[in-house]
Amino acid sequence: MSENELIESIKKVGAGVLGVTSQKRKISVTIDPSVIRQVVQALLEHQPRFVIIAAVDLGMDVELLYHFDAEGKLIVVRATITKEDNQIDTIVDLMPAAEWAEKEAAELFGINFRFHPKPGHFVLPKDWPAGKPPLRKPFQGTLPEKFCPVAESLVSVGATAPITSFAKRKRKEAGLPKLPPASYSSDTSLGEVHELMKRAEFDVKAGFDWKKGKLRSSK
Amino acid sequence: MKKYALFLGCLIPQRLPCTEIAARKVFKKLGIEVMDLQGYTCCPDPIVARLMDKKMSLALSARNLSLAEQHGLDIVVLCNGCFETLFEANRELKHNPKLRDEVNELLSSIGRRYDGKVQVKHVVEVLYEDGGVEMIKKHIERPLKLKLAMHPGCHLFREENGGDIMRKPRMMRDIIHATGADVIECKNDRICCGFPMMQADEEWALKNNVLPKLVCYQHAQVDGVVVPCPTCNLQFELGQVMLHKYGERYNIPCLHIVELLALAFGFSAEELALDIHRSPVLQLAQKVI
Numbered sequence: 001m002s003e004n005e006l007i008e009s010i011k012k013v014g015a016g017v018l019g020v021t022s023q024k025r026k027i028s029v030t031i032d033p034s035v036i037r038q039v040v041q042a043l044l045e046h047q048p049r050f051v052i053i054a055a056v057d058l059g060m061d062v063e064l065l066y067h068f069d070a071e072g073k074l075i076v077v078r079a080t081i082t083k084e085d086n087q088i089d090t091i092v093d094l095m096p097a098a099e100w101a102e103k104e105a106a107e108l109f110g111i112n113f114r115f116h117p118k119p120g121h122f123v124l125p126k127d128w129p130a131g132k133p134p135l136r137k138p139f140q141g142t143l144p145e146k147f148c149p150v151a152e153s154l155v156s157v158g159a160t161a162p163i164t165s166f167a168k169r170k171r172k173e174a175g176l177p178k179l180p181p182a183s184y185s186s187d188t189s190l191g192e193v194h195e196l197m198k199r200a201e202f203d204v205k206a207g208f209d210w211k212k213g214k215l216r217s218s219k
Numbered sequence: 220m221k222k223y224a225l226f227l228g229c230l231i232p233q234r235l236p237c238t239e240i241a242a243r244k245v246f247k248k249l250g251i252e253v254m255d256l257q258g259y260t261c262c263p264d265p266i267v268a269r270l271m272d273k274k275m276s277l278a279l280s281a282r283n284l285s286l287a288e289q290h291g292l293d294i295v296v297l298c299n300g301c302f303e304t305l306f307e308a309n310r311e312l313k314h315n316p317k318l319r320d321e322v323n324e325l326l327s328s329i330g331r332r333y334d335g336k337v338q339v340k341h342v343v344e345v346l347y348e349d350g351g352v353e354m355i356k357k358h359i360e361r362p363l364k365l366k367l368a369m370h371p372g373c374h375l376f377r378e379e380n381g382g383d384i385m386r387k388p389r390m391m392r393d394i395i396h397a398t399g400a401d402v403i404e405c406k407n408d409r410i411c412c413g414f415p416m417m418q419a420d421e422e423w424a425l426k427n428n429v430l431p432k433l434v435c436y437q438h439a440q441v442d443g444v445v446v447p448c449p450t451c452n453l454q455f456e457l458g459q460v461m462l463h464k465y466g467e468r469y470n471i472p473c474l475h476i477v478e479l480l481a482l483a484f485g486f487s488a489e490e491l492a493l494d495i496h497r498s499p500v501l502q503l504a505q506k507v508i
Contacts (some may be wrong), residue, residue: 163232170492172230192329197275
């Protein structure tokens with residue numbers, strides 16, 4: 001089978017395949033973690049060799065880079081899992097050679113490989129404290145912790161801090177309108193701010209959760 | 220008389236509405252017409268936002284500038300930080316077509332566009348140039364027999380490249396003089412209030428920025444400190460409170476230049492809501508009434 005057929009097999013998985021790029025000796029595939037098993041199944045048609053899983057802790061997410069070798073190419077499948085979710089389906093039943101790699105990533109990074117046939121101790125000393133994976137970083141984004149409240153407020157209301165009820169009361173007592181003519185006083189302006197934040201991709205950089213209306217790292 | 224778009228920023232409406240009240244009264248008294256800039260965002264602040272993400276920071280600034288462009292009005296700001304951010308964004312976007320295109324691409328998603336058609340002015344230069352010292356003197360109803368220190372703050376020195384950086388600080392001094400007050404010169408007048416440093420090391424900023432200035436003011440026996448910026452104002456007021464934990468006790472009034480003018484123009488402490496201040500500005504007002 002050819003390289004193009006391999007790429008087509010992967011693309012057939014559907015919307016969970018977010019991108020495929022091909023270089024001279026490498027095919028890079030970015031996927032939603034929910035389709036890892038379908039992608040591996042698609043690769044099986046091409047008799048791949050499992051190489052390794054590399055885990056990279058990005059602070060708020062963990063990137064899993066599944067490496068395979070097929071059709072004379074290195075195939076790197078990138079699945080990013082959020083630390084809030086922190087899990088991905090095992091591929092061990094499809095590709096038994098992945099058993100140790102998954103156990104290693106589970107033990108060192110604290111990731112849950114769902115339905116792994118033999119979970120548990122792998123490389124750490126037996127007396128290593130439970131729940132303390134040594135390579136897992138604290139749950140924080142790329143912004144310094146001290147900047148996070150400002151970032152959260154900038155994305156959500158377009159100001160360095162949300163206006164407090166105390167400030168509204170003081171403004172009223174002082175004979176001013178309760179709210180100044182700022183972006184947070186108008187839905188239209190606030191909509192513009194939110195759109196700009198998305199377009200500038202600052203919401204992603206700051207780790208802003210639009211559903212919760214705050215940073216993912218906020219307590 | 221020229222009309223301006225009034226950019227209030229974040230701190231004044233939320234923490235120091237007394238400055239907003241005073242500014243509105245002073246503008247009206249001097250016949251300077253202002254229109255509220257509806258739907259503005261944080262400038263955004265020149266330290267934290269720029270360090271976090273320059274593209275986002277410039278996009279927000281450009282949006283604020285485009286709001287004023289929509290009305291064909293230059294912007295007047297009451298804050299050194301807002302001045303620095305908007306002035307710098309305006310300068311950078313005017314002179315860098317590639318950056319301007321990138322920012323305009325972002326703005327196009329919300330139906331806006333930046334064309335670089337407005338100027339950003341600090342309230343000090345608007346009071347001086349559009350009001351004028353003579354006009355200010357004419358409206359003085361209560362000459363201030365006060366001995367005051369003046370903290371211009373870092374960003375008041377911002378000028379176009381090659382400009383006279385002392386231009387606005389001189390204007391500020393002349394305006395304070397026009398109220399009848401004496402301006403005391405201190406050796407560290409040009410030292411920063413320490414607000415940016417507070418983000419990195421609070422104790423260092425308090426001891427090396429706020430404290431040396433307070434020591435000078437105390438030594439000169441000033442009645443108060445005048446600032447052109449709400450951030451510097453809060454830094455001096457909260458800084459004096461925070462220094463208590465290091466055994467340093469100071470209680471020097473600190474107020475914005477528009478509040479000083481409003482007092483001299485005859486407005487009462489109650490009308491100006493000076494009780495909002497965390498330093499004894501009310502006591503200072505009692506001295507002049």
